[in-house]
Amino acid sequence: MGDKRSKILKTEPTKSELEILQILWENGPSTVRVVNDKLNEQREVNYTTTLKLMQIMTEKNLVLRDESSMKHIYRPAEEETKTKSHLLDRFVNTLYNGSASKLVMQLLGSKKTSKEELEELKKILKDLDNK
Numbered sequence: 001m002g003d004k005r006s007k008i009l010k011t012e013p014t015k016s017e018l019e020i021l022q023i024l025w026e027n028g029p030s031t032v033r034v035v036n037d038k039l040n041e042q043r044e045v046n047y048t049t050t051l052k053l054m055q056i057m058t059e060k061n062l063v064l065r066d067e068s069s070m071k072h073i074y075r076p077a078e079e080e081t082k083t084k085s086h087l088l089d090r091f092v093n094t095l096y097n098g099s100a101s102k103l104v105m106q107l108l109g110s111k112k113t114s115k116e117e118l119e120e121l122k123k124i125l126k127d128l129d130n131k
Contacts, residue, residue: 032050
């Protein structure tokens with residue numbers, strides 16, 4: 001039988017799994033208790049639900065578990081930017097035929113954009129144009 005770690009599954013996180021990943025990205029490696037406490041700041045979640053979900057995430061290779069101490073410490077298997085970039089690419093490809101500009105136009109057209117946000121977008125576009 002091969003090593004479990006050699007069978008990396010390329011699965012996309014669910015909404016609940018993304019919530020947990022976001023907590024781990026923001027707070028660093030954490031116990032289930034810490035993650036559950038952070039989730040409960042947003043909505044009520046049972047500890048056992050969080051534990052089970054994090055165990056599933058470990059099996060899916062979304063998080064890595066350090067079992068070297070009594071309290072298991074979990075950390076994301078991938079960097080935040082890599083995960084979010086992959087999910088955004090898939091979203092843009094699926095809903096906007098790969099056109100990031102169509103996505104941006106829809107975003108800007110569907111909500112009020114502040115002057116500060118517009119200035120920041122102009123700066124980003126200018127920087128991209130100068131590359």
